[in-house]
Amino acid sequence: MNNPLFKELMEEIFERPSLIQEVFKTFKKRPTTFRLNSHFHDPLQIINSLKNQGFKVEKHPMSEFAYILRNRSKKELMETQEYLESKIYLQSLASQAPVITLKPKKGTAVLDLTAAPGSKTSQIANLMKKQGKLIAIEINQPRFFKLQHNMKAQGFDDPEFLKLELTSGVKFCKDTDLKFDYILLDAPCSAESRFDFKEPKTYRFWSQQKVKENQSKQKKLLKGAFEVLKENGTLVYSTCTMNLKENELQITEFLKSHPNAKLKEIQIAGLKKHNLSQDLIQEYDMPHDINKCFRLMPDNNVEGFFVAKIIKT
């Protein structure tokens, strides 16, 4: 690692140089991964068909629907009927973790508060098997159109089951009379786990100010989401960033102002969780159980991610 600007940025983000070596592991090429769209299609048939076409695919332990491509290119996979007919959806493994954690049940009311382009909305829809009610919100119009397109392409366009709304999540939560059993807040964030030191465009726009702006957005969205969560309901908060401010410190502040919010332990098969040290927890006055959150450190198959699971008591 000999890019001084990038090194400085990493030290700024992580505050602890010891973490940086872990994070540098992020910056390697990872295999293509995908998720099976299991509701409309038979998973076994999809996998057998790909194997018959010479694709070597390996199931990841995190989910029966998460797969890693072990030979051939992403482009070749994208030329298959399975891809063209949306039987499979390209999605990183880390990005599948929040919905695996949320685990929405069939027949319930589910809210995806910051939804586009819909990777996780469609993952939720598959798990719900079109039973219950799923509402997905997105504030950005071009991204909202992508969400619409993606959901339709995967077969989810039944208004009885799915409602997509182009609006602010904060406004939605303020105006709605509905309450939800499960809420996903896959928050807007500074996306630090997608930085690549070989490609300055991935981190050129990062700044302390941007982190602050994200923190403020996340705080409002979290507050709104919790208000529309039913008692005993589950809220999952996730980001694809690595700094403490948008992750554990955001959750710390939220828990301090919401005494009826409790963290739940997260375990995801096959993924390596990073626990914060007791020194760090004490230094920032975080709750003693903050390590119930899942800080996913990168490895050969996954990038970094942060997931917190909160129950309303």
Ligand SMILES: C[S@@+](CC[C@H](N)C(=O)[O-])C[C@H]1O[C@@H](n2cnc3c(N)ncnc32)[C@H](O)[C@@H]1O
């Ligand atoms: C991390 S992305 C979500 C990715 C999505 N969950 C997926 O897996 O495909 C965050 C999204 O939140 C949207 N967003 C930002 N502020 C918002 C707000 N106040 N209300 C609703 N959506 C918002 C952004 O436009 C962006 O599309």
